[in-house]
Amino acid sequence: xxxxxxxxxxxxxxxxxxxxxxxxxxxxxxxxxxxxxxxxxxxxxxxxxxxxxxxxxxxxxxxxxxxxxxxxxxxxxxxxxxxxxxxxxxxxxxxxxxxxxxxxxxxxxxxxxxxxxxxxxxxxxxxxxxxxxxxxxxxxxxxxxxxxxxxxxxxxxxxxxxxxxxxxxxxxxxxxxxxxxxxxxxxxxxxxxxxxxxxxxxxxxxxxxxxxxxxxxxxxxxxxxxxxxxxxxxxxxxxxxxxxxxxxxxxxxxxxxxxxxxxxxxx
Amino acid sequence: xxxxxxxxxxxxxxxxxxxxxxxxxxxxxxxxxxxxxxxxxxxxxxxxxxxxxxxxxxxxxxxxxxxxxxxxxxxxxxxxxxxxxxxxxxxxxxxxxxxxxxxxxxxxxxxxxxxxxxxxxxxxxxxxxxxxxxxxxxxxxxxxxxxxxxxxxxxxxxxxxxxxxxxxxxxxxxxxxxxxxxxxxxxxxxxxxxxxxxxxxxxxxxxxxxxxxxxxxxxxxxxxx
Numbered sequence: 001x002x003x004x005x006x007x008x009x010x011x012x013x014x015x016x017x018x019x020x021x022x023x024x025x026x027x028x029x030x031x032x033x034x035x036x037x038x039x040x041x042x043x044x045x046x047x048x049x050x051x052x053x054x055x056x057x058x059x060x061x062x063x064x065x066x067x068x069x070x071x072x073x074x075x076x077x078x079x080x081x082x083x084x085x086x087x088x089x090x091x092x093x094x095x096x097x098x099x100x101x102x103x104x105x106x107x108x109x110x111x112x113x114x115x116x117x118x119x120x121x122x123x124x125x126x127x128x129x130x131x132x133x134x135x136x137x138x139x140x141x142x143x144x145x146x147x148x149x150x151x152x153x154x155x156x157x158x159x160x161x162x163x164x165x166x167x168x169x170x171x172x173x174x175x176x177x178x179x180x181x182x183x184x185x186x187x188x189x190x191x192x193x194x195x196x197x198x199x200x201x202x203x204x205x206x207x208x209x210x211x212x213x214x215x216x217x218x219x220x221x222x223x224x225x226x227x228x229x230x231x232x233x234x235x236x237x238x239x240x241x242x243x244x245x246x247x248x249x250x251x252x253x254x255x256x257x258x259x260x261x262x263x264x265x266x267x
Numbered sequence: 268x269x270x271x272x273x274x275x276x277x278x279x280x281x282x283x284x285x286x287x288x289x290x291x292x293x294x295x296x297x298x299x300x301x302x303x304x305x306x307x308x309x310x311x312x313x314x315x316x317x318x319x320x321x322x323x324x325x326x327x328x329x330x331x332x333x334x335x336x337x338x339x340x341x342x343x344x345x346x347x348x349x350x351x352x353x354x355x356x357x358x359x360x361x362x363x364x365x366x367x368x369x370x371x372x373x374x375x376x377x378x379x380x381x382x383x384x385x386x387x388x389x390x391x392x393x394x395x396x397x398x399x400x401x402x403x404x405x406x407x408x409x410x411x412x413x414x415x416x417x418x419x420x421x422x423x424x425x426x427x428x429x430x431x432x433x434x435x436x437x438x439x440x441x442x443x444x445x446x447x448x449x450x451x452x453x454x455x456x457x458x459x460x461x462x463x464x465x466x467x468x469x470x471x472x473x474x475x476x477x478x479x480x481x482x483x484x485x486x487x488x489x490x491x492x
Contacts, residue, residue: 010442010445011453014438014439014442014446014457015457017437017438017441018435018436018437018438018439018457018460021434021435021437021438022431022434022435022464024434025430025431025433025434025435026431028402028405028430028434029427029430029431032405032408032409032423032427033423033427035409036408036409036415036423039409039412040415043412
């Protein structure tokens with residue numbers, strides 16, 4: 001009887017031991033998981049804050065850059081451009097005067113040619129900095145002008161197609177950001193992709209803007225791009241974010257690159 | 268009650284078989300730690316099958332339990348040796364500790380408890396050593412504060428399975444010799460509980476193998492919103 005009692009007592013003790021150990025193990029695993037999640041959340045929060053801060057910095061940089069470009073473009077066009085035109089007019093006056101030696105006539109012709117070149121260069125720089133077409137006639141006209149300009153250089157052929165043009169983009173900054181993104185795409189297709197053909201298809205309605213861009217260049221590995229973004233790609237991302245648009249990239253090595261930009265326009 | 272025990276045992280075998288299949292199919296993409304763990308799972312599957320078969324035939328299967336204790340200790344020690352890289356002192360300590368414990372398991376089989384009895388001493392010692400490794404691994408992970416990768420998540424699942432099974436079963440193994448000899452009718456609930464813990468650990472192992480075996484490479488699309 002005493003043996004049975006002792007046995008049952010021991011069994012109870014073993015049961016308690018098992019229960020306590022199981023609970024301890026479970027508590028330990030739960031504590032570990034909880035701590036891991038907390039650490040992960042803290043790290044994620046810190047990462048998000050860091051990214052947000054970097055993005056804000058980049059946005060501000062872009063804004064300042066655009067303001068500065070606009071100021072320089074206006075100064076070049078209004079100030080330097082108009083002064084060069086005055087010089088050119090004065091040159092005409094000088095050329096009209098009689099009793100000039102042959103040498104003076106030659107010098108005046110050279111100066112006139114130089115002034116013309118300088119006026120052209122000033123205009124080109126001013127247009128590159130802030131395309132007047134964008135300000136005056138909108139995004140589609142500016143993109144068309146950009147594509148024609150690039151096609152004329154014979155480095156690449158651009159198939160530009162407007163599938164729909166039923167609306168306008170009222171916000172100048174949004175249009176400018178989209179314009180810059182396309183400008184960067186074209187520059188990348190030529191510089192890195194060594195593309196021979198680019199196609200740019202645009203549809204603009206009252207509600208949306210959709211741009212399909214593709215090239216037949218070298219393409220790239222998207223996984224590598226996701227891990228190591230260059231300044232150009234970061235700029236594109238920032239401008240897309242600033243415009244509140246969506247960008248989908250698709251590319252594989254030796255298979256060219258495709259991009260889709262989608263933007264909901266405020267009604 | 269025994270029916271429940273068999274059901275749990277067969278469910279455990281299914282989990283083990285699935286984990287072993289993943290380990291074999293995805294062998295090439297596994298690193299040394301997971302290859303070792305895969306080998307442990309395959310060993311567990313083979314021995315557990317054989318033990319179940321012998322038990323069904325009414326043949327004493329303690330020899331297999333002795334063999335499995337030794338193999339389990341060697342494979343799990345090597346597994347922890349691979350996943351706990353720091354501090355260096357831990358790895359140095361393993362060079363001494365693992366052979367000593369393995370030697371004790373062999374001596375226990377040959378000279379102390381014998382091959383015809385359940386090896387409660389060596390099981391208890393093995394459990395305590397592996398539980399210590401498991402706790403140390405968790406401690407290292409928390410100390411390093413690194414965000415969990417797929418590999419890290421799979422290792423945490425394996426470690427959780429190991430600690431839940433071994434800690435919960437520690438007292439069962441400790442008193443298994445006593446329970447089988449002095450209270451044979453009372454041991455069944457304990458072994459059913461052990462079976463449940465074993466099943467939980469094997470489910471966690473299976474989840475870990477699925478995670479590591481079928482983790483997808485990064486999406487080929489970059490989407491910015």
